[in-house]
Amino acid sequence: MTVTQEPTRVIGQRLLRREDPALLTGEAKFTNDLPVTGALHLAVLRSPYAHARITSVDVSGALAVPGVRAAYSGADLSDQWGGPMPCAWPVTDDMKNPAHYPLATSKACYAGDGVACVLADSAIAARDALEAITVQYEPLEPVLDLEDALSDRVVIHDDLGTNTSYTWNLLVEDHDGAVDEAFAAAAHTVSERYIQQRLIPMAMEPRAVLAMPQPFGGDMTLYSTTQIPHILKVMVALTLGIPEHQMRVIAPSVGGGFGSKLNVYAEELLCVALARKHGVPVRWNEDRSENAMATIHGRGQVQRIELAADADGKLTAIRVRLIGDMGAYLQLVTPGIPLLGAFLYAGVYDLPKAYDFSCTSVFTTMTPTDAYRGAGRPEATFAIERAMDSLAAKIGVDPLELRRRNFIAVEKYPYEAYSGLVYDSGNHDGAATKAAEMLGYDELRARQGTQNANGSNKRLGIGVTSYFEMCGLAPSRVLASLNYSAGGWEAATVRVLPTSKVQVVTGSAPHGQGHETAWSMIVADKMGISPDDVDVLHSDTAIAPLGLDTYGSRSLPVGGVAIAMACDKVIDKAKQIAAHQLEASADDLEYAGGEFSVRGSPDKTMPLAAIAFEAFTAHNLPDGLEPNLEAQVTYDPPNFSWPFGTHMCAVEVDTETGQVDVLKYVAVDDCGVQVNPLIVDGQVHGGVVQGIGQALFEEAVYDTDGNLKTSTLAEYLVPAASDVPPIATGHTVTPSPTNQLGVKGIGEAGTIGAASTIINAVVDALSGLGVHDVPMPASPHNVWTAINAARANASGNNTIANNNNIGGSQ
Amino acid sequence: MRHDGFSVYLLDEPGGPKVEISVTVNGVSHTSDVEPRTLLVHYVREHLGLTGTNIGCDTSSCGACTLHLDGEAVKSCTVLAVQADGHDITTIEGMAAADGTLHPMQQAFMENHGLQCGYCTPGMVMAATSLLLENPNPTEHDVRIGLEGNLCRCTGYHNIVLSVLAAAAN
Numbered sequence: 001m002t003v004t005q006e007p008t009r010v011i012g013q014r015l016l017r018r019e020d021p022a023l024l025t026g027e028a029k030f031t032n033d034l035p036v037t038g039a040l041h042l043a044v045l046r047s048p049y050a051h052a053r054i055t056s057v058d059v060s061g062a063l064a065v066p067g068v069r070a071a072y073s074g075a076d077l078s079d080q081w082g083g084p085m086p087c088a089w090p091v092t093d094d095m096k097n098p099a100h101y102p103l104a105t106s107k108a109c110y111a112g113d114g115v116a117c118v119l120a121d122s123a124i125a126a127r128d129a130l131e132a133i134t135v136q137y138e139p140l141e142p143v144l145d146l147e148d149a150l151s152d153r154v155v156i157h158d159d160l161g162t163n164t165s166y167t168w169n170l171l172v173e174d175h176d177g178a179v180d181e182a183f184a185a186a187a188h189t190v191s192e193r194y195i196q197q198r199l200i201p202m203a204m205e206p207r208a209v210l211a212m213p214q215p216f217g218g219d220m221t222l223y224s225t226t227q228i229p230h231i232l233k234v235m236v237a238l239t240l241g242i243p244e245h246q247m248r249v250i251a252p253s254v255g256g257g258f259g260s261k262l263n264v265y266a267e268e269l270l271c272v273a274l275a276r277k278h279g280v281p282v283r284w285n286e287d288r289s290e291n292a293m294a295t296i297h298g299r300g301q302v303q304r305i306e307l308a309a310d311a312d313g314k315l316t317a318i319r320v321r322l323i324g325d326m327g328a329y330l331q332l333v334t335p336g337i338p339l340l341g342a343f344l345y346a347g348v349y350d351l352p353k354a355y356d357f358s359c360t361s362v363f364t365t366m367t368p369t370d371a372y373r374g375a376g377r378p379e380a381t382f383a384i385e386r387a388m389d390s391l392a393a394k395i396g397v398d399p400l401e402l403r404r405r406n407f408i409a410v411e412k413y414p415y416e417a418y419s420g421l422v423y424d425s426g427n428h429d430g431a432a433t434k435a436a437e438m439l440g441y442d443e444l445r446a447r448q449g450t451q452n453a454n455g456s457n458k459r460l461g462i463g464v465t466s467y468f469e470m471c472g473l474a475p476s477r478v479l480a481s482l483n484y485s486a487g488g489w490e491a492a493t494v495r496v497l498p499t500s501k502v503q504v505v506t507g508s509a510p511h512g513q514g515h516e517t518a519w520s521m522i523v524a525d526k527m528g529i530s531p532d533d534v535d536v537l538h539s540d541t542a543i544a545p546l547g548l549d550t551y552g553s554r555s556l557p558v559g560g561v562a563i564a565m566a567c568d569k570v571i572d573k574a575k576q577i578a579a580h581q582l583e584a585s586a587d588d589l590e591y592a593g594g595e596f597s598v599r600g601s602p603d604k605t606m607p608l609a610a611i612a613f614e615a616f617t618a619h620n621l622p623d624g625l626e627p628n629l630e631a632q633v634t635y636d637p638p639n640f641s642w643p644f645g646t647h648m649c650a651v652e653v654d655t656e657t658g659q660v661d662v663l664k665y666v667a668v669d670d671c672g673v674q675v676n677p678l679i680v681d682g683q684v685h686g687g688v689v690q691g692i693g694q695a696l697f698e699e700a701v702y703d704t705d706g707n708l709k710t711s712t713l714a715e716y717l718v719p720a721a722s723d724v725p726p727i728a729t730g731h732t733v734t735p736s737p738t739n740q741l742g743v744k745g746i747g748e749a750g751t752i753g754a755a756s757t758i759i760n761a762v763v764d765a766l767s768g769l770g771v772h773d774v775p776m777p778a779s780p781h782n783v784w785t786a787i788n789a790a791r792a793n794a795s796g797n798n799t800i801a802n803n804n805n806i807g808g809s810q
Numbered sequence: 811m812r813h814d815g816f817s818v819y820l821l822d823e824p825g826g827p828k829v830e831i832s833v834t835v836n837g838v839s840h841t842s843d844v845e846p847r848t849l850l851v852h853y854v855r856e857h858l859g860l861t862g863t864n865i866g867c868d869t870s871s872c873g874a875c876t877l878h879l880d881g882e883a884v885k886s887c888t889v890l891a892v893q894a895d896g897h898d899i900t901t902i903e904g905m906a907a908a909d910g911t912l913h914p915m916q917q918a919f920m921e922n923h924g925l926q927c928g929y930c931t932p933g934m935v936m937a938a939t940s941l942l943l944e945n946p947n948p949t950e951h952d953v954r955i956g957l958e959g960n961l962c963r964c965t966g967y968h969n970i971v972l973s974v975l976a977a978a979a980n
Contacts, residue, residue: 016920016921016923017920017923019928020919020920020925020928021912021916021920022928023925023927023928023931024902024912024916024919024920024925024928024931024932024935025862025902025903025905025906025912025916026860026861026862026863026901026902026903026932027862028928029861030861030864030929032861032865033855033861035859202963203927203929203963204864204866204872204874204927204929204930204961204962204963204964205864205866205927205929206865206866253927253928253929254927255864255927255928255929255930256926256927256929256963256964258963287868288866288867288868288869288872289868511927512926512927512928512964513926514926678923679923681923681969682923682926682964682965682969685965685966685967685968685969686926686963686964686965686966687966688966689965689966689967689968690963690966712867712868712869712871713866713867713869713871713872713961714869714871718961718963720957720958720959720960720961720967721953721954721955721957721958721960721962721967721970721971722954722955722957722958723958724966724967726950726968726971727966727968750966
């Protein structure tokens with residue numbers, strides 16, 4: 001398939017977002033803003049223990065609190081559930097998946113696990129009443145370390161008999177033993193261990209749920225701040241035994257997600273079940289501390305990566321061993337997250353068939369993990385890009401030069417990788433060259449030599465990352481091969497109204513990405529009309545009944561392409577009407593600028609507006625043609641989309657304080673054809689800062705008892721404006737050959753590229769001091785500790801150097 | 811058990827002593843009876859239905875609830891409604907002109923793509939407007955320091971900073 005040859009007029013423009021006026025004026029309604037009278041408020045009592053047997057729950061005290069209407073233990077509600085909470089990604093046939101219900105009954109498995117709940121007239125009465133519930137716990141040992149979890153010293157889910165959920169392997173060898181042979185024959189090898197710390201997504205809008213029953217009509221409407229109204233509808237219907245056709249899910253304005261609202265949560269099921277039980281609306285608003293504890297976490301991996309290379313530094317084999325932290329239970333796609341990275345540990349490099357990946361995932365007594373921006377791919381990119389720097393250091397070549405030696409050459413595209421996946425298009429050297437120019441790579445290297453050699457306490461470091469993002473989830477058959485329970489298609493309807501205004505119905509539900517603006521631009525170009533004449537409907541399963549929602553940078557390369565295809569179908573139908581009316585052959589008609597014309601007879605034209613009205617009146621349509629002008633398309637992509645790019649940064653590290661200052665950050669991202677470059681840049685800015693957050697600031701910290709210490713925004717360091725630099729964005733444009741728009745995704749690219757870029761720079765700054773690695777987050781304390789450990793090591797002293805050595809001789 | 815259907819969504823515990831306050835909000839006078847413990851953010855959201863002011867945390871860290879009290883930005887989760895008695899409040903709903911023209915700061919955010927999901931945006935606009943009243947010609951650094959009490963998870967702040975600088979230039 002080739003990229004459309006039609007001249008585009010709107011695609012590519014930095015069109016301002018139509019979403020903005022409502023959001024800027026307070027007019028937009030988030031779930032918590034919906035005015036509903038007569039709703040009962042849900043509050044959830046959460047386990048204060050990371051791991052404890054529940055010996056009794058007495059809710060009678062809560063019932064005595066004024067305003068309280070009901071209170072329930074987990075056991076009280078056991079008749080509400082048709083089955084346990086869903087996990088849609090059983091990655092192996094023998095994966096262990098503990099039964100997980102909205103309220104725990106026999107055991108609490110993390111601090112924050114729900115054990116009882118209250119319904120009251122006000123949120124504050126419900127919250128107050130939680131204190132009147134008596135729960136007897138028998139505390140058990142927490143399991144907080146992944147290697148400790150693997151040992152089964154303490155087993156969390158008794159019936160499983162082990163903490164190991166699954167082991168998933170991807171061994172690709174040209175012949176048996178190819179990986180071992182490559183390592184044995186390698187001129188250079190590196191073996192590195194990295195910790196992907198747990199992160200808390202912290203979308204600015206905490207979760208909010210409102211369930212509206214229709215006790216006599218029978219329907220149930222669930223408002224939720226979710227990324228996935230369609231998937232949620234199916235899962236709630238199945239889990240609660242509600243007939244799916246009577247279940248409607250609406251995602252009003254959604255205040256960010258980043259994967260954390262790609263789930264089916266206990267509170268959503270509780271609100272619907274209790275609304276059904278009581279016959280009145282039930283709502284729940286999460287506070288920030290609950291959000292930190294009871295909304296999924298991201299990352300959480302121990303990574304071992306080994307590279308084998310020849311004398312020139314060309315990669316000959318890669319071996320990866322992961323331990324994945326599932327947390328206490330498997331949420332919607334928890335077990336699949338490491339797999340989304342499994343195909344990316346060779347990055348953008350030309351690797352022979354010698355790839356050995358294995359992931360073992362374990363339960364711990366911490367908040368369940370799941371998708372967080374990038375979901376498996378930032379972890380993979382971090383490991384290969386950090387290891388490439390280690391390899392470069394070992395060989396003694398510049399990190400950028402080592403990458404250039406290994407890039408998949410542009411002429412090899414489309415490129416069938418060792419894994420069998422086909423990378424659609426790429427120009428890695430092009431992106432790297434542009435990034436190096438934007439950063440001033442050569443000048444900075446020269447300055448670094450001078451600055452770091454003179455014993456300055458402000459050491460300069462340069463970081464490089466070249467990445468691939470496997471996104472646009474996803475070809476349904478590939479998902480099937482990975483045991484994912486759903487497909488990866490997306491649905492779109494394009495409807496030309498009688499007055500020729502256009503409605504687009506998309507199954508991709510946005511939460512800040514600007515779908516309304518971008519989709520209207522696609523339709524404007526395809527149909528030759530103004531984007532102002534296009535409205536985009538979404539996020540309500542009664543209005544947009546088909547869809548698979550927004551995650552994995554899929555909206556444009558799957559949902560946007562579906563819209564373009566639906567436009568093609570509408571134009572095809574309009575052409576039949578035009579041919580009939582103009583008494584011409586459809587083959588002789590051309591469509592441009594919103595009207596059909598007959599080739600060779602420029603005066604014979606018919607505008608779309610006239611065709612739309614003809615389709616509506618149906619007075620004079622071709623025989624057999626249905627009235628109205630609309631088309632629906634369900635598009636299953638033939639491939640993932642493969643955005644790529646190079647990020648670079650310069651940092652200055654203060655060796656006395658451990659403070660890292662990012663002097664300059666450059667992101668060159670290639671997402672193929674850009675529909676709206678303004679939105680593309682915004683996605684990159686935000687993504688990069690989330691990656692910088694992981695690199696420098698963020699970590700979910702548990703104490704030794706398993707309590708989350710970073711449960712507020714005072715303790716969990718979401719970067720502030722003053723913490724981060726401006727982000728210089730640049731782009732190359734290598735269209736995807738797999739879809740008619742030539743587009744790829746961009747939602748996660750920034751995050752995928754950023755963390756290793758920063759840490760590579762920090763280590764680069766300190767390598768002259770003997771520092772080989774710095775753990776994330778590279779906080780002043782962690783950096784300072786790494787510097788002092790290296791100095792102690794260099795002086796033959798194995799203990800951490802005392803404070804007197806800070807800032808001493810280099 | 812069947813709910814009686816009479817209660818409304820209030821964060822006040824019913825039945826406690828109430829205090830009468832008079833405030834002007836977006837140019838309109840209101841006299842209300844509130845619980846002494848009612849926070850200003852809950853007052854504007856629950857009593858007045860002005861839900862543009864958002865709640866993003868419980869530690870006064872995020873700034874989503876920023877509004878103007880006598881023209882100055884305050885985090886309305888740190889002010890009691892009774893403390894606003896006799897004062898003038900502007901929320902995000904009061905920023906655009908009566909004819910629908912966006913406030914210059916709102917317009918600057920729109921033109922510079924200074925928002926994505928929009929949840930932090932009302933607080934960000936209110937804080938930024940107040941910042942420019944204090945410092946009409948800020949540097950980029952001044953803007954970043956001035957807005958450090960307002961968190962955004964979507965934009966990486968890049969375009970928020972550009973928005974504020976653009977508003978200052980106008």
